[in-house]
Amino acid sequence: MTGRLAGKKCVITGGGGGIGGATGALFCAEGAEVVLLDLDEEALTRTTADIIANKLDAKLTTISANIAEEDDASRALTEAAERMSGIDVLVNNAGIRKFTHLVDATPESWQDIISVNLLGTAYCAKAAMPFLRESATGAIVNVSSVYGVIGRKNMGQYDATKAAINSMTRTLAHEEAEHGVRVNCVCPGGTLTPFHKARFAADGMDQSDIDEIQADATLMRRWAEVEEIAYPILWLASDEASFITGVILMADGGKSAK
Template sequence: METPVSGTRLENKVAIITGGAGGIGSAAGRIFCNEGAKVALIDRDPDVIDAAVEGIRRQVAGAQVMGVVADVGEEGAAQVAVDAVLKKFGGIDVLVNNVGIRRYEAVADAPWDAWDDILRVNLLSFVSMARAALPALRRSGRGSIINVSSTGAVYGRKGMGAYDASKAAVLALTRTMAFEEGEHGVRVNTICPGYTRTPFHVNRMGNEAVDALVPPCVLQRWGTPDELAYPMLWLASDEASYVTSATFMIDGGFPAEGGGTAVRTKL
């Protein structure tokens, strides 16, 4: 069922969202469109990105949304994607670096090519997209870059060394870019999602297992993609015009009980 564009918080803004076909990325695309933005979703799979674009058009009447197929871990592909957005929408005001891949392996066990893949996608794609989009973001005079990291960047855990290291690097990249780009009117911030019920986790674990798992956070439940996208909406808007170089933990109060990271299941 379509809902007409109902807000103006991003009116006249153009936003790029990488990983735009995923749960958080597509939720952000829908919410941004519903607040008046023109949105470009970028992902590697043409079928999935087409489905995400069509889903937004079905839900938001009058949505101005486009899909771009690109592997933005390659610098040249990032520039091609940005050029396509500029040709279609004429500018860029918001860049959401949301794309990410993960592997579940200890540092001692992860093959070297896994490190290469994860760092290329989870870190270097953020660099390639920022470098390609910065001229337009600077011209905007009110540019906002939102980098999606992870609670794993802050809290230690077993079995995800490459992923957590890449996400920790995103925090450092955010702070450096905030200092470099402040004079150009571009704000740079990070959100760190906690346990979020995305199609990725449901496909990996199954609905029953996801329902049974109680995340180790104060709220003792999974977050929804929308609950991650709304903080992005605020950071993208002029309401956050005095916010830069910040890290926001969107995690339900994680970790609970003195810093432990163990999860439990419902009885």
């Protein structure tokens, strides 16, 4: 099937690569007009070139912005809406990670991760909402994590922000239903992106070590490909999900069912 997002004007935060870049590619392939938003201009340039190499007529532009700053998030969403004459879909995908036990977490690192993962998501939703309310089919898809639902050690700050995104998804679904805006959330499990590959390589791990991490962690015994997260995001953004709001959708290879 093609054209599942035909005519939709979409903004994807953290669109510079990984899950956001794959979502941008899929949205373009399905006929959307897309603005990729990211802090990292080089990543935006790289991802845009990759997408256009595969789809010459992709309706794709980029905006560089820091979603952790409310003024910048607002500026970027307004610019995207002016450029596309509206916004139908916002994918709140940008995020950062901290690797530390909670007893060692500093006020600075808390501020840092809350500013991007939680406040950045809230700022983008707020800035996009007037345009989403004007759309006949406004939709937000937040990208959370399986660890916003289940526990582990060593990434408690990140996991707390993801649990907060799940909560914010439900609240926004309540508040925006009367304005015709659906708000849902995808919770990926381990998804092998360039970020992970670089991190594992720096730790001297080879592919069998990397595969081993997920072997016992998920029912499906493997990492997700980025496209396997982009497809659930696409579905929730599309009119195929027109009666779905407030959903926290696990895309985790069965991890949360273990």
